[in-house]
Structure formats: C-alpha cells, structure tokens
Amino acid sequence: MVDEILRLKRERGAVILAHNYQLPEVQDVADFVGDSLELSIKAAEVGAKLIVFCGVDFMAEQAAVINDSATVLHPDPDARCPMAAMISVDDxxxxxxxxxxxxxxxxxxxxxxxxxxxxxxxTSANAVDVVKALESDVVIFGPDRHLAEYVAEKTGKIVVPVPPNGHCPVHIRFRADEVRILKSLYRDAVFIAHPECPAEIRSLAGFVGSTSQMIRFVKGCDSCRQVIVGTEIGIIHRLAKENPDKVFIPASTSAICTDMKRITLEKVYRSLRDGVYRVEVPREIAERVKRAIENTFRVLGREPPWLRR
Ligand code: SF4
Structure with a gap:
C-alpha cells in the first residue's frame, strides 16, 4: 500500500500533507507533517498543484482557500472536526x-x-500575539472557549467566547487527578499541554503551546528526558521519532480524535487513484477568509505566502 501511494504520488505530482494527529502510518507517507495552517502555507510555498490533505474537514478547506490554483483532495469527507461544527455565521x-x-x-x-x-x-500558536497587538481591549473569539480563556489570561483583555461553550471533545478529556498521579509517578517529567485544554489542566503544565510549539519545545529541551503529553496522542509518533532519547507518556490514553483517525492508508491510496474527494470553497468566501488571514499576518509584521509569489 505504501509503495502504491508513493508511486501514485510521484505520477500525479501530488503533495501529501498530514496533521500531527494523523495515524502513524499516514504521517509516514506524508511530505509534510504539521499543524493545519502551517501545512497549507507549506503547500503554497512549494507551489503544490495537487494536494492530498490528511486531516479533518476545516483543514482541507483551509488548504483550498490558501492554494486556490491547486486541486485539494480530502481522503474522507466524513472526517469532520466536532469543535468546528459548534460555531455558525449567526453566532x-x-x-x-x-x-x-x-x-x-x-x-x-x-x-x-x-x-x-x-x-x-x-492559530493556537499565534492567538495570544495577535490579540495582544490589537488596540481593542475587548475581542470576540470563537469557537474554542478554553483557548479564549487562555488568550484572556495571557493578554489581560476581555475575550468574549462565541459560542459560550465551544470546545474540543478530545482536549476536555484530560483529568487533573490523573495528571497529578502521572506527575507523581514520573517525578522528573515535564507536562506539556495544548491551550485547548481547560484551565485546570493548563495550570498543571510546565509548558503550554500549539502542536508545533510543543514539537519545538521538546526538541530544544535537553533536560526533558520524560514528557507527559497533554494533547491528542497522535503527536507522540512524531515526538518519539524526532527524539529517540526521550520518553513520552500520554496524559490520557483516551485523548484520541476519532475523526482524525478516519484517514487511513487505504483512503489516501483511493484519493490519489481516483482523484477524490475534491474540496471546493466558493471564490467569494475564499477571498474573505484570505483577507482575514492577511490581517493576521499584517498584525504579526509578516507577509502571507500568496503575496510573496
Ligand atoms: S482534536 Fe479536537 S479540535 Fe482537533 S480535529 Fe479533533 S475534535 Fe477537532
């Protein structure tokens, strides 16, 4: 299956992108593994014409927005993020x-x-910096209320969560008592947590950050021999691969995003073979999303890749 995927990938000139939470074998056939926006930008930088996005619906959509001249395929359209579905235009x-x-x-x-x-x-990596840089002391933020709370903590601003209780069903599964037990069993371990985790869990962490920030933190931390991981357990594959001298302990073995795991090697193969399932975003919507992303880049003093071309 892997050989066939690699053959089709070469023949079609495709770029396979896989989110950090994908199944290990799917991560291993990907050209790039990372977080959602980082991956879409990577595809734009390499000028991909055919992209197979292994992740959930909003990620493939995001890749189609940023790579508007490319064909974006999502191997399973039923891989949908429940948190993304919690917010509406009316909200x-x-x-x-x-x-x-x-x-x-x-x-x-x-x-x-x-x-x-x-x-x-x-993104969860730049939300704090962006909100900090805005003039307004009140911002509307959605859909994750825990990330909204984290941004409020870090910026001192009033962050209004929309909807009031948007959340990631995976990141609310961690339990403070279980984390405390793990910390007492692995006394030298550092606990890292995603900002989508509730405040009680974040307060126990030695480091809070997005998946890409976690990966950078672990790589750069020589004293972190043991790491308790407070995010979806798929990230452990990449962490262990890149840090063979370190030990990774999931903070919860039930922190599994079943939607992310819907993408299998078979579906990636079928996607490449049959050119399915094509993701299309109406041009008018894509232009408005791009403008909002450009505003973010501007606030951060950077230029989006599509303006660099
Ligand atoms: S881990 Fe949470 S936020 Fe990420 S895709 Fe799954 S449900 Fe959505």
Whole structure:
C-alpha cells in the first residue's frame, strides 16, 4: 500500500500533507507533517498543484482557500472536526451586534463560511500575539472557549467566547487527578499541554503551546528526558521519532480524535487513484477568509505566502 501511494504520488505530482494527529502510518507517507495552517502555507510555498490533505474537514478547506490554483483532495469527507461544527455565521453576527466595536478573532479550527465573517484568523500558536497587538481591549473569539480563556489570561483583555461553550471533545478529556498521579509517578517529567485544554489542566503544565510549539519545545529541551503529553496522542509518533532519547507518556490514553483517525492508508491510496474527494470553497468566501488571514499576518509584521509569489 505504501509503495502504491508513493508511486501514485510521484505520477500525479501530488503533495501529501498530514496533521500531527494523523495515524502513524499516514504521517509516514506524508511530505509534510504539521499543524493545519502551517501545512497549507507549506503547500503554497512549494507551489503544490495537487494536494492530498490528511486531516479533518476545516483543514482541507483551509488548504483550498490558501492554494486556490491547486486541486485539494480530502481522503474522507466524513472526517469532520466536532469543535468546528459548534460555531455558525449567526453566532458571529449576533456577537457583533452585542459588541459592535470588538474585533472578531476566529480560530483556524472553524468552517470557511465562519472565517469569512472574521477580522482575523488565528492559530493556537499565534492567538495570544495577535490579540495582544490589537488596540481593542475587548475581542470576540470563537469557537474554542478554553483557548479564549487562555488568550484572556495571557493578554489581560476581555475575550468574549462565541459560542459560550465551544470546545474540543478530545482536549476536555484530560483529568487533573490523573495528571497529578502521572506527575507523581514520573517525578522528573515535564507536562506539556495544548491551550485547548481547560484551565485546570493548563495550570498543571510546565509548558503550554500549539502542536508545533510543543514539537519545538521538546526538541530544544535537553533536560526533558520524560514528557507527559497533554494533547491528542497522535503527536507522540512524531515526538518519539524526532527524539529517540526521550520518553513520552500520554496524559490520557483516551485523548484520541476519532475523526482524525478516519484517514487511513487505504483512503489516501483511493484519493490519489481516483482523484477524490475534491474540496471546493466558493471564490467569494475564499477571498474573505484570505483577507482575514492577511490581517493576521499584517498584525504579526509578516507577509502571507500568496503575496510573496
Ligand atoms: S482534536 Fe479536537 S479540535 Fe482537533 S480535529 Fe479533533 S475534535 Fe477537532
């Protein structure tokens, strides 16, 4: 199967992108493994014409927005992020009426139609920096309320979560008592947590960051011989591969995103063989999402890759 995928990939000139939470064997056939926005930008930088995105729906959509001249395939359209499905366009419009002067900051984990309503589209890696840089002391933020709380903690601003209880069903599975037990069993271990985790879990962590920030942190930490991992367990494959001298302990063995795991080697193969399932975002929506991403890059003092071409 792997040989066939690699053969088809060469023949079709495709680039396979895999999120850090994908199954290990899917990560291993990918050209790039990373977080959602980072992967879409990578595809734009290498000028990919055919992209197979191994991740959930909003990620493949995001790749289609950024790589508008490429064909983007999603191996299983039923791989859908439940958190992204918790927010709607109406939620944003209602919040704007209540807080007319507050900018709308939308997490990349949301549908394109929702991002099209945003002033800024952020990742868990840059949400704090973007909100900090905005003039307004009040921002509307969706859909993850835990990330919204984290941003409020770090910036001291009023962050209004929209919807009020948007969350990642995987990152709320961690339990503080279990983390405390692991920390007492592995006394020298550092506990790393994703900002989508609830505040109680984040407060136990020695490091809080996005998946790409976790990967950089672990690589650069010589004293971190044992690491308790507070995010979806798929990331452990990459962490262990890149840090063979370190030991990784999942903070919860039930932190598994079943939607991410819907993408199998067989589906990647079928996707390449039959050119399915093509992801298309209406041009008008894609242009509005891109504008919101450009605003984010501008605030961060950077230029988006499509303007660099
Ligand atoms: S881990 Fe959470 S946020 Fe990520 S795709 Fe799964 S449900 Fe969505």
């Amino acid at each position: 944003i419009r209602r919040a704007r009426k209540l807080f007319p002067r507050a900018p709308v900051v939308i997490y990349v984990n949301s549908p394109a139609v929702v991002k099209a309503e945003a002033d800024y589209v952020v």
